[in-house]
Amino acid sequence: MVDVLYFASVRERIGLPKEQVETSAATVAELVDELRAKEERYELAFSDISALKVALDQELATFDAPLTGVREVAFFPPMTGG
Amino acid sequence: MVDVLYFASVRERIGLPKEQVETSAATVAELVDELRAKEERYELAFSDISALKVALDQELATFDAPLTGVREVAFFPPMTGG
Amino acid sequence: MAVRVQEEPFNAGDELNTFSKTSTDVGAVVSFTGLVRDVAGGLQTMEIEHYPAMTERAIIEIVEDAKARWSLKDVLVIHRYGRLEAGDTIMMVATSSKHRADAFAAADFLMDYLKSRAPFWKKETTGNGASWVDGKDEDEDALNRW
Amino acid sequence: MAVRVQEEPFNAGDELNTFSKTSTDVGAVVSFTGLVRDVAGGLQTMEIEHYPAMTERAIIEIVEDAKARWSLKDVLVIHRYGRLEAGDTIMMVATSSKHRADAFAAADFLMDYLKSRAPFWKKETTGNGASWVDGKDEDEDALNRW
Numbered sequence: 001m002v003d004v005l006y007f008a009s010v011r012e013r014i015g016l017p018k019e020q021v022e023t024s025a026a027t028v029a030e031l032v033d034e035l036r037a038k039e040e041r042y043e044l045a046f047s048d049i050s051a052l053k054v055a056l057d058q059e060l061a062t063f064d065a066p067l068t069g070v071r072e073v074a075f076f077p078p079m080t081g082g
Numbered sequence: 083m084v085d086v087l088y089f090a091s092v093r094e095r096i097g098l099p100k101e102q103v104e105t106s107a108a109t110v111a112e113l114v115d116e117l118r119a120k121e122e123r124y125e126l127a128f129s130d131i132s133a134l135k136v137a138l139d140q141e142l143a144t145f146d147a148p149l150t151g152v153r154e155v156a157f158f159p160p161m162t163g164g
Numbered sequence: 165m166a167v168r169v170q171e172e173p174f175n176a177g178d179e180l181n182t183f184s185k186t187s188t189d190v191g192a193v194v195s196f197t198g199l200v201r202d203v204a205g206g207l208q209t210m211e212i213e214h215y216p217a218m219t220e221r222a223i224i225e226i227v228e229d230a231k232a233r234w235s236l237k238d239v240l241v242i243h244r245y246g247r248l249e250a251g252d253t254i255m256m257v258a259t260s261s262k263h264r265a266d267a268f269a270a271a272d273f274l275m276d277y278l279k280s281r282a283p284f285w286k287k288e289t290t291g292n293g294a295s296w297v298d299g300k301d302e303d304e305d306a307l308n309r310w
Numbered sequence: 311m312a313v314r315v316q317e318e319p320f321n322a323g324d325e326l327n328t329f330s331k332t333s334t335d336v337g338a339v340v341s342f343t344g345l346v347r348d349v350a351g352g353l354q355t356m357e358i359e360h361y362p363a364m365t366e367r368a369i370i371e372i373v374e375d376a377k378a379r380w381s382l383k384d385v386l387v388i389h390r391y392g393r394l395e396a397g398d399t400i401m402m403v404a405t406s407s408k409h410r411a412d413a414f415a416a417a418d419f420l421m422d423y424l425k426s427r428a429p430f431w432k433k434e435t436t437g438n439g440a441s442w443v444d445g446k447d448e449d450e451d452a453l454n455r456w
Contacts, residue, residue: 008213008285009296058218060281074215074283078299081212081243081284082198082255082275082410090359090431091442140364142427156361156429160445163358163389163430164264164344164401164421176330177323184322184343188396191347194340194417197330201337201408250334262347264421265452271340272414279410306411 002067006045007076010052013045028054029063031073053078084149086117088127089158092134095127110136111145113155135160165231165239167223169214171246176256183240183258190237192264194271196257202250205290212245212254215283226277230259233273234266241274243284276306311377311385313369315360317392322402329386329404336383338410340417342403348396351436358391358400361429365389372423376405379419380412387420389430422452
C-alpha cells in the first residue's frame with residue numbers, strides 16, 4: 001500500500017487529492033501503468049508523463065525510480081512557484 | 083581660468099577643495115604638469131596620475147583630453163561608493 | 165536561516181529591515197520580491213497550491229545548497245500559498261553577505277531553484293476563466309546557469 | 311525613476327514597499343542595500359564625501375543605461391553622504407520588472423557601475439586611525455561583465 005498524492009492540474013483531472021493504492025509495481029512507471037488502466041480520468045491525467053513530475057517520500061525522483069520502501073508517491077505538473 | 087576641484091585623498095594632500103587656476107594648458111596632462119610645478123604638496127598629490135581620475139565639467143575624462151572650453155576640472159582617486 | 169511557508173500576508177519592507185539588522189558584519193543585502201502581476205483579461209484571483217509535507221524541506225535544501233556555494237551571513241525565504249490578488253506579495257528571498265557579489269549570486273540562484281524545484285503551483289482566474297500557470301522551458305533552462 | 315543623494319538616513323524597508331506599489335504590472339522587484347560594515351580595529355565612523363555637481367547626473371546616466379539594456383518598470387537609487395556608523399544603511403538600489411531576470415541583471419549592473427563610476431569616496435575611522443577606502447581592482451574588472 002502506498003499513499004498516492006495528486007497536485008494542481010493532475011489533482012483536478014483525477015478528481016481527488018490523495019488515495020491509498022494497493023500495488024506491487026516495482027517502479028514509478030509501472031505504478032503509472034496500473035493507474036492508467038483503472039479509469040479514463042487517470043488515462044487522461046497520465047497521457048503525457050514527460051510533462052509531469054514525481055516525488056517519492058517528498059523528494060523529487062524520476063519515473064524509472066524503484067518503489068521499494070516508498071510510502072508516499074506524488075504526481076504533479078512542473079512547479080511554478082516564486 | 084578654470085575651476086579646479088580636489089576630492090578625498092587628493093583634496094587632503096593639496097589642502098583645499100577648490101581653486102581658480104590661470105592656465106593655457108591644452109590638455110589635462112599639461113595642467114597637471116603646471117600644478118606639479120607649483121608646490122611640493124601638488125607634486126605629492128599628482129605623483130602617480132595612473133592612480134587618479136579626472137572629470138571635465140562633471141563628466142569622467144582621460145588625462146590626454148583637451149581643455150578647450152572646459153570650465154571645471156576635478157581630480158580624485160577611484161570612486162568607492164555603493 | 166529562516167524559511168516560512170504561510171497563507172497570511174507579510175510586509176516585505178519590515179522583513180527586509182529586520183533581516184538587515186542581524187549582524188554588523190554585513191555589507192550587502194539583496195532581496196527579491198515576487199508580486200502577483202495583472203494579466204490580460206484582468207486578474208481576479210491567483211490561487212497558490214503547495215505540497216505541505218514537502219515544501220519547507222525542499223526550500224531548506226535549496227538554501228543549504230546556496231550556503232555551500234557562496235559566503236553568506238544569512239538567508240530568508242518567505243512563500244505564501246492560498247488566494248491572492250493582483251499587487252499582492254507572493255514571496256520574498258533575502259541574502260546577506262560581506263560583499264555584494266555573493267549576495268547577488270545567491271539570491272539569483274535561490275530564485276531559479278525555488279521557481280522550478282519548490283512544490284508550488286499557481287492558478288490564475290481572469291475574466292476569461294481559470295487556468296494553471298505553465299512551467300516555462302526558460303525556467304528549467306535557467307538552472308543550467310549554476 | 312527616482313535618484314536621491316542625501317545626508318539624512320532613510321528607511322530601506324519603507325522605500326521598498328513604496329517602490330513595489332507603483333504598478334500592478336510588476337512581477338519582480340530586486341533590491342540591494344549597502345550597509346556600513348564593522349572592520350578590524352573597530353569602526354568608529356565612516357565619512358562619505360561626494361562631488362555634488364556631478365553625483366546625481368552620473369547616477370542618472372547609469373540608470374538610463376540600465377533602462378536601455380533591460381525591460382524595467384522602474385528604478386530607485388538612494389545614496390547617502392556625510393557621517394555614518396557601523397550598521398547604518400549607506401545606499402539602496404531597487405529595480406522592478408515583469409520578469410525576474412531583468413530585475414536581477416539591472417540591479418547587479420547598477421551596483422557595479424555605482425561602485426566605480428558615481429563620485430563617492432569613503433573614509434573609515436577606526437581605533438587604528440583614519441584612512442580612505444581603496445578602490446578595488448575587482449570592482450573595476452566587474453564592469454567588463456556587461
